[in-house]
Amino acid sequence: GAGVSQSPSNKVTEKGKDVELRCDPISGHTALYWYRQRLGQGLEFLIYFQGNSAPDKSGLPSDRFSAERTGESVSTLTIQRTQQEDSAVYLCASSLLWGNTEAFFGQGTRLTVV
């Protein structure tokens, strides 16, 4: 596709369940970011994949959060044993590795833990 695609758009899950969020980046974009955004707040960095280098996982808030990316393709963010405080919009962005090109964002996944 032409842009960054995230699925699902909305997800309601019960506390304690695991969820998997998907991001399809723009083809050829070697950099991929995951962010969490609570209502009315800024971007909270979660994880950054940069080409074949080891990902920067420094933003993951707990060991319940993990993310994978195979090569330069799809990435999945997994949240295990979801808690109510995990409720937020999860945004994915991709970009070329360097240069003045911007990051392109998906529409995000709104996660609600009930």
Added chain:
Amino acid sequence: AQTVTQSQPEMSVQEAETVTLSCTYDTSESDYYLFWYKQPPSRQMILVIRQEAYKQQNATENRFSVNFQKAAKSFSLKISDSQLGDAAMYFCAYRSAWRSDSSNYQLIWGAGTKLIIKP
């Protein structure tokens, strides 16, 4: 490590007036890129304008322009003739340029400024 600061959590402006959003950053690098993004209530983040640090000329995109002061590490966004559609969160971001001794080109974000347009 680089940091980006947006000191105005919220700004309001009358429709058709001009408003300036501030952004300062801290870095020891000489070459980098700066961006302003807009996030309307639809939550789709879109690029408003970008600036290369090696360029002295301020970037402009229609009603949007920046005041880039490299020595002061300041990168403010001016919106002229404000329109109702400009209401959104605005985020400032920093990205390193390529360096042979670095491999981290991650975007560094400010906390955002909520812009309210008064009709």
